[in-house]
Amino acid sequence: MSTPSESPATRMSTAVDGVEVLGALSPSRAGDFLSCPLLYRFRTVDKLSEPFSPDAVRGTVVHKVLEDLFDLPAADRTPGRAQAMLEPAWERLVAEDPGLEEMFPADGEGAQVADWLTSCRSVLERYFTLEDPRRLEPAERELYVETLLDSRLLLRGFVDRIDVAPDGAIRVVDYKTGRAPHEMFEAKALFQMKFYALVIWRTRGVVPAMLQLVYLGNGEILRYVPDERDLLATERKVEAIWHAIRRAQESGDWQPSPGRLCEWCAHRAICPAWGGTPPPLPVREVESDLSADESVD
Ligand code: SF4
Numbered sequence: 001m002s003t004p005s006e007s008p009a010t011r012m013s014t015a016v017d018g019v020e021v022l023g024a025l026s027p028s029r030a031g032d033f034l035s036c037p038l039l040y041r042f043r044t045v046d047k048l049s050e051p052f053s054p055d056a057v058r059g060t061v062v063h064k065v066l067e068d069l070f071d072l073p074a075a076d077r078t079p080g081r082a083q084a085m086l087e088p089a090w091e092r093l094v095a096e097d098p099g100l101e102e103m104f105p106a107d108g109e110g111a112q113v114a115d116w117l118t119s120c121r122s123v124l125e126r127y128f129t130l131e132d133p134r135r136l137e138p139a140e141r142e143l144y145v146e147t148l149l150d151s152r153l154l155l156r157g158f159v160d161r162i163d164v165a166p167d168g169a170i171r172v173v174d175y176k177t178g179r180a181p182h183e184m185f186e187a188k189a190l191f192q193m194k195f196y197a198l199v200i201w202r203t204r205g206v207v208p209a210m211l212q213l214v215y216l217g218n219g220e221i222l223r224y225v226p227d228e229r230d231l232l233a234t235e236r237k238v239e240a241i242w243h244a245i246r247r248a249q250e251s252g253d254w255q256p257s258p259g260r261l262c263e264w265c266a267h268r269a270i271c272p273a274w275g276g277t278p279p280p281l282p283v284r285e286v287e288s289d290l291s292a293d294e295s296v297d
Contacts, residue, residue: 023242024154027192030241034188035261038278040245041254042267046279050266052103057093058120059177062216063160064089065124066175067141069133077133082124087117123177123216130214130221138173139164147202149235153242159196169209172196179217189213190224194234197226207231252281 033040042048065085069077094100104112138161146156161173172193181189193211201207213222248254256273270276 020152021148021154022152023246024156025238025242025245026155026157027195028157030195030238031188031192033241033245034191036257036259036265037244037248038254038256038271038273039261039265039267041248041281042270042278045249045254046282048267052100053264054103054116054119055178057100057103058116058123061086061089061093061120062123062127062177063142063175064093066127066160070136070138070141074134074137079125079128082127083121086120086124090117090120126216126219127175127214129219130216136163138162145196145199145203147199149202149239151239151242153239155195155199155202155238157192157196157199159200162200165209168206170200170204170206171210171212172200172208173212173214176213176215177217178215180213180215180220180222186222189222191234191237193224194226194230195238198231198234198238201228201231254278 029040029044032043043050065082068085068089069082072081101113104116140159140162143159143162144156145159146154148154159172160175163171163173165171174193174196176189190211190213193213197208197211207226207228209225211224211226215222256271258271258273262268262271262274265271268274268276270278272278
């Protein structure tokens, strides 16, 4: 089971670098609340654990390989080297958390792990059809970013990769191991990227020139050129989400929002939309939080 991560910001008005903040929000948790306020509550307020999922862990392993690939000299960043890094990356993850192996039933474990590793290899292979890492020198990988808004709401998250061109232009890159969304859902996918762009703009004073989502599930790249108006609108949206979270915290009213997400939700058994009963709310609710799988889809 994956257990919820502890955060430095677990109470209202947590001091961060000597500044009192009202709360902290990451794109993942903001996305949870937008999709289903009750899911947000289960993950962030109740901090309920969730079973590991092969899809999510595939994302973790592939992200790790793509992160480490850039430690190699440029000429060595080949498909073969990336493939050779895959199994050791998985073994290191299992060594850190043996519970990961529970994803695969004990009876057919060997075959299931082998199939799953094959699926990871396909995803990695697809990466090389989209980019040539021998021609890239990222400025940052798995970068933790944060900024405090005037409202004292702390925004934070992990950016997969930042490329900086010789003229200083910034490209924010995020890898997704799933498939690119239908056009109708692109805005939702871009929210996370605009969130990061806002944080980078606020901390570096430069609006990123390009936001790039690399979908390794089907080999598509979604690109977006943000401007200041976009990022100001994102800031207003993030503030509005935060106010809605605060209202739910104060009222204790976390509404379920049943939809397609329920298919993957680990908490259906205790969800009223599925005939379940949520546990009593913890005595002291905590603020929104940053999850350890921030950059992993
Ligand atoms: S089962 Fe659906 S409605 Fe219930 S908490 Fe999960 S996502 Fe929300």
